[in-house]
Amino acid sequence: xxxxxxxxxxxxxxxxxxxxxxxxxxxxxxxxxxxxxxxxxxxxxxxxxxxxxxxxxxxxxxxxxxxxxxxxxxxxxxxxxxxxxxxxxxxxxxxxxxxxxxxxxxxxxxxxxxxxxxxxxxxxxxxxxxxxxxxxxxxxxxxxxxxxxxxxxxxxxxxxxxxxxxxxxxxxxxxxxxxxxxxxxxxxxxxxxxxxxxxxxxxxxxxxxxxxxxxxxxxxxxxxxxxxxxxxxxxxxxxxxxxxxxxxxxxxxxxxxxxxxxxxxxxxxxxxxxxxxxxxxxxxxxxxxxxxxxxxxxxxxxxxxxxxxxxxxxxxxxxxxxxxxxxxxxxxxxxxxxxxxxxxxxxxxxxxxxxxxxxxxxxxxxxxxxxxxxxxxxxxxxxxxxxxxxxxxxxxxxxxxxxxxxxxxxxxxxxxxxxxxxxxxxxxxxxxxxxxxxxxxxx
Amino acid sequence: xxxxxxxxxxxxxxxxxxxxxxxxxxxxxxxxxxxxxxxxxxxxxxxxxxxxxxxxxxxxxxxxxxxxxxxxxxxxxxxxxxxxxxxxxxxxxxxxxxxxxxxxxxxxxxxxxxxxxxxxxxxxxxxxxxxxxxxxxxxxxxxxxxxxxxxxxxxxxxxxxxxxxxxxxxxxxxxx
Numbered sequence: 372x373x374x375x376x377x378x379x380x381x382x383x384x385x386x387x388x389x390x391x392x393x394x395x396x397x398x399x400x401x402x403x404x405x406x407x408x409x410x411x412x413x414x415x416x417x418x419x420x421x422x423x424x425x426x427x428x429x430x431x432x433x434x435x436x437x438x439x440x441x442x443x444x445x446x447x448x449x450x451x452x453x454x455x456x457x458x459x460x461x462x463x464x465x466x467x468x469x470x471x472x473x474x475x476x477x478x479x480x481x482x483x484x485x486x487x488x489x490x491x492x493x494x495x496x497x498x499x500x501x502x503x504x505x506x507x508x509x510x511x512x513x514x515x516x517x518x519x520x521x522x523x524x525x526x527x528x529x530x531x532x533x534x535x536x537x538x539x540x541x542x543x544x545x546x547x548x549x550x551x552x553x554x555x556x557x558x559x560x561x562x563x564x565x566x567x568x569x570x571x572x573x574x575x576x577x578x579x580x581x582x583x584x585x586x587x588x589x590x591x592x593x594x595x596x597x598x599x600x601x602x603x604x605x606x607x608x609x610x611x612x613x614x615x616x617x618x619x620x621x622x623x624x625x626x627x628x629x630x631x632x633x634x635x636x637x638x639x640x641x642x643x644x645x646x647x648x649x650x651x652x653x654x655x656x657x658x659x660x661x662x663x664x665x666x667x668x669x670x671x672x673x674x675x676x677x678x679x680x681x682x683x684x685x686x687x688x689x690x691x692x693x694x695x696x697x698x699x700x701x702x703x704x705x706x707x708x709x710x711x712x713x714x715x716x717x718x719x720x721x722x723x724x725x726x727x728x729x730x731x732x733x734x735x736x737x738x739x740x741x742x743x744x745x746x747x748x749x750x751x752x753x754x755x756x757x758x759x760x761x762x763x764x765x766x767x768x769x770x771x772x773x774x775x776x777x778x779x780x781x782x783x784x785x786x787x788x789x790x791x792x793x794x795x796x797x798x799x800x801x802x803x804x805x806x807x808x809x810x811x812x813x814x
Numbered sequence: 815x816x817x818x819x820x821x822x823x824x825x826x827x828x829x830x831x832x833x834x835x836x837x838x839x840x841x842x843x844x845x846x847x848x849x850x851x852x853x854x855x856x857x858x859x860x861x862x863x864x865x866x867x868x869x870x871x872x873x874x875x876x877x878x879x880x881x882x883x884x885x886x887x888x889x890x891x892x893x894x895x896x897x898x899x900x901x902x903x904x905x906x907x908x909x910x911x912x913x914x915x916x917x918x919x920x921x922x923x924x925x926x927x928x929x930x931x932x933x934x935x936x937x938x939x940x941x942x943x944x945x946x947x948x949x950x951x952x953x954x955x956x957x958x959x960x961x962x963x964x965x966x967x968x969x970x971x972x973x974x975x976x977x978x979x980x981x982x983x984x985x986x987x988x989x990x
Contacts, residue, residue: 413844413956432844435873479876483925483933495929499936506937514880 393773393788400777403770405762405792418752423449423721423743427533430739430754436479439472439520440732442533443594444739444754448728449535451609452743455719460712461537462594463705468523468533469593469730470702474557475516476733477653477691477698481564482509485688488790489571505567508560512695515557518550519702537716547706554703561696562671568689569675574787576772577682580764581630581646582655585731591663591697592656594730599659600649601680604630608729611738617755628760648763651735652795653690654681665704668697684768684794721747732757734796761795768794835866836885837975840892840927842872847900847951847964851891854947857972863979878930879939887943889975892927893951893964900952901963903971909944945978947971 394402414433418426426445431438443465450457457465482505483495492498499506522542524530532539583604587596599605606614617626630646657664657672658679664672672678672693681690721743728739735757742751768791776784839855842848855868862868871877882888894904906913908931927946934940949971952961 417844432842432872435842438873475874479874479925483876483929495925496932496936499933503937506933510876510879513876517877517880 391769391788391792393769395773395777398777400770400773403766403773405766405769415752415754418741418749421749423741423747423749424535426739426741426749426752427535428531431530431533433754433756436476437472437732437734437737438530439468439524439533440730440737441739441754442530443469443730444728444732444737445741446533446535446728447594447730448726448739448741449743450719450726451728452724452726452741453535453719453722455536455717457537457717460710461715461717463709464523464538464541465533466590466593467702467705468520468530470698470705471516471519471523473516473698473733474561474695474702475513475520477695478509478513478516480733481568481688481691481695482506482512485691485793486568486571488786488793489573489688508564512557512560512564515550515553515699518553522546522550534716536719537714539715541711541715543711544709547709551703551706554699554706558667558696558699558703561692561699562667564692565671565675565677565689565696568692569677571688573683573685574772574790575683576685576775578684578768578771580655580682581649582658583630583649583651583736583760584656584659585729585736586659587663589663591660591665591701592731598729598736600630601659602646608738609725609727611727611729611755612740612753615738615755615760617759626759627763628755629763648767649760650684650764651757651760652687653694653733653735654684654687655735656731657681657690657693664693664697665700667700668693671696685790687794734758735760758796765792765795834885835887835889835979836869836881837862837866837889837891838869838871838878838881840871840875840890844956844958846953846955846957847949847960848893848954849958850893850949850951850960850964850968853960853965853968854891854949854971854975857968858975861972861976863976866979874925875927875930876925878927879934882930882934882939882941882944885941887945888941889945889947889978890927890931891947891949891971891975893954894948895954896948896950898950899963900950900961901967902950903967903974904946904948904950905974906946906948907944908946909940909942913946947975 392402392404393400414430418429421429426449427442430441430445433441486505487494487498490498490502492501495506520530523532525532525540581600581602583598583600585592585596586599597605597607598611604614614631615628616631617628620627630649632646658681661669661672661679675689675693677686677689677693723743723745726741726743729736737757738753738755740753741749744750769788772787772791773784776787779787837855837858839851839853841851843852852870852872855870859868869881878890896902913928913931931940931944931946949964949967951964
């Protein structure tokens, strides 16, 4: 029987570059390798010796799609060490900032990167030709997210207003007047997006995932909560490294994350100790936090037949639409109840030691850990982006998808493999629009 | 410095004096020569004529679509990957012609400048003047700093863009 190789040599425009290879032999998948190169490793070194207060703005440069997420994880890490409590309206403003980032990131992915897959187009340019109204709707949604970030963060492209303890400058209530009107329209268009995406044709594919996300007793998670999974994980963020392990793999510069049971006195065997790949991101968040959605977002989800468990990763496009709707709804709620606090930031005492932070970037949990010295300088930094965490699950999905569609034509299978990658992450997804593909059969 | 004579000279697009002109430098400070677009607009921030705004775009380039809707003339400066020698400057009138597919604008992010331009063209959102300056980079690895050939191109491209803007002003009746 022929052996087949599905090979994508170079994935650019990602949170690092990558490549994809799937090999089959005698009708079985023999090897799957999804490789990425991670810029955070570079930034971890770059942060050493810098002042703790520089971390939010330096790490925001890691990703142009989700700078807010990097800022948020870094400030929460510092605040955990300095015992700073950011509460009330300051906390609400942080949620509001995250709403803006989710709206702009999700809208970009849904309309410009993911939708073309389901409608048979190579890219958003072709989609815009046949469906200009849909693309315009996506661009309007995205602009609303951009505008919200700009009001709160000083500018929409690289936010500069976030600092440890709060913000440098607080917005007036009237600063939100214009964006509030945009959000009301965006909320309607996000609802429309949920229904529009739910009518797309999805490949018949499900998997028994371990979903991991933050979970908070009172709210859909952005900034805070415990790390939970649908298979029993329930830990504080500071215990992240007890159960999430990064390891080098020979074919990639990136570290792969896996989930393990914490070591305990029950003397588990290695097989019992390793839980393996896990999925973080919108699909995990929705499955684990569905009841925390706003009533409107739940209504839209139910109208779109999207009640958990949702185990088809191709439906992540609908999940992103639901989260976009939630973010619009939540942003409107926060703005309507906003009363500028007296101080733009809380006081704190700089202390040496380890600080831990984990927040929900649009693509999933983003973990930061810093070691701060007596002088307030960063001695060590660890940053684990969602892309790296999903890397092994992407490989697992590719393996399972190819195994169950082994008779599909090379062309279709390659396209579907690209889609499997795009299901996970806007940065990687976009990269697959930029791929040089090479599929060959070996005899 | 090698330049493509056919691609230099002034645009046949219409830049009307007094209209809003925006110059966007695209790049990533931490990816070697990818930062050249940012360096160019930092120079132009000082040397530009009045009434011209400069913007640094360091990530998501779909922002270009929004900028195109809010300006009469947009000049994009970005690093490119090409077989041409490092430091080579390309100039294209993207309002008049599609950007060649073999000229790859380096981007570490999702929706690149070419995607934005072509999507805007499809949606009929292109500004009245849409120019693209590309500087061929040499090293896009994770590092800070430009290759010497790329660094040397900054003076040239700054001068060309200033000339372009001055020419527009001097010949506004012709250009209208």
